Amino acid sequence: MAFKIEVTGVIGALVALGVASTAQADTVNVGMAYAQTGWMEAYDGDGAGMVELWIEKVNAEGGVLGNQLNLLTADTKTDRIEGAKAAQRLLDDDVQLMIVSADYDFGSPAALQAQKAGIIAVSLGAGDPKMGVIGVGPYVFTAAVAAQLEGAVMADWGIEKMGFKKGYQLIDETN
Numbered sequence: 001m002a003f004k005i006e007v008t009g010v011i012g013a014l015v016a017l018g019v020a021s022t023a024q025a026d027t028v029n030v031g032m033a034y035a036q037t038g039w040m041e042a043y044d045g046d047g048a049g050m051v052e053l054w055i056e057k058v059n060a061e062g063g064v065l066g067n068q069l070n071l072l073t074a075d076t077k078t079d080r081i082e083g084a085k086a087a088q089r090l091l092d093d094d095v096q097l098m099i100v101s102a103d104y105d106f107g108s109p110a111a112l113q114a115q116k117a118g119i120i121a122v123s124l125g126a127g128d129p130k131m132g133v134i135g136v137g138p139y140v141f142t143a144a145v146a147a148q149l150e151g152a153v154m155a156d157w158g159i160e161k162m163g164f165k166k167g168y169q170l171i172d173e174t175n
Contacts, residue, residue, distance in 0.1 A: 030055065030071050031074070032074070032098075033083060034073070035076050051071070051099055072093050087111075091117050097119065098121040098122070099124060101124060101126075107131065111131065115139050125142065125144040
């Protein structure tokens, strides 16, 4: 039997992978452990809203491999320990895919719980290369490009388009 799946973006591809690798059920639980409160909500809120819209769209078009997606959420409260607890609550609800906060420091505790359970986890936008195979583990991905790629692209633009010969690095030590 051949399947034709149209997926968009990292999250869509990973949902399809997760659905294809699980027993075929009518519903696939997608867990989203993200900051609904605290200062990280400003970074997670829009991405979480887009996930909700994407799931609505996918379900309206018949789901993934005929399975409807059921979104379950848990508030990490902009706290690393709460992030791990939120992910564990979602895992207790049998999620097949975990979506985590957009920052490595606050998303990795939840992603680690998913990794330990053998569940795919996707960050809403962490740019740290540790949010993935070389860091948290082989079941963890990010919907963003790595931060060092952003720097390389800016440097290339500066050299090629602007003729810059030297760079300046501003170091923010507030973290």
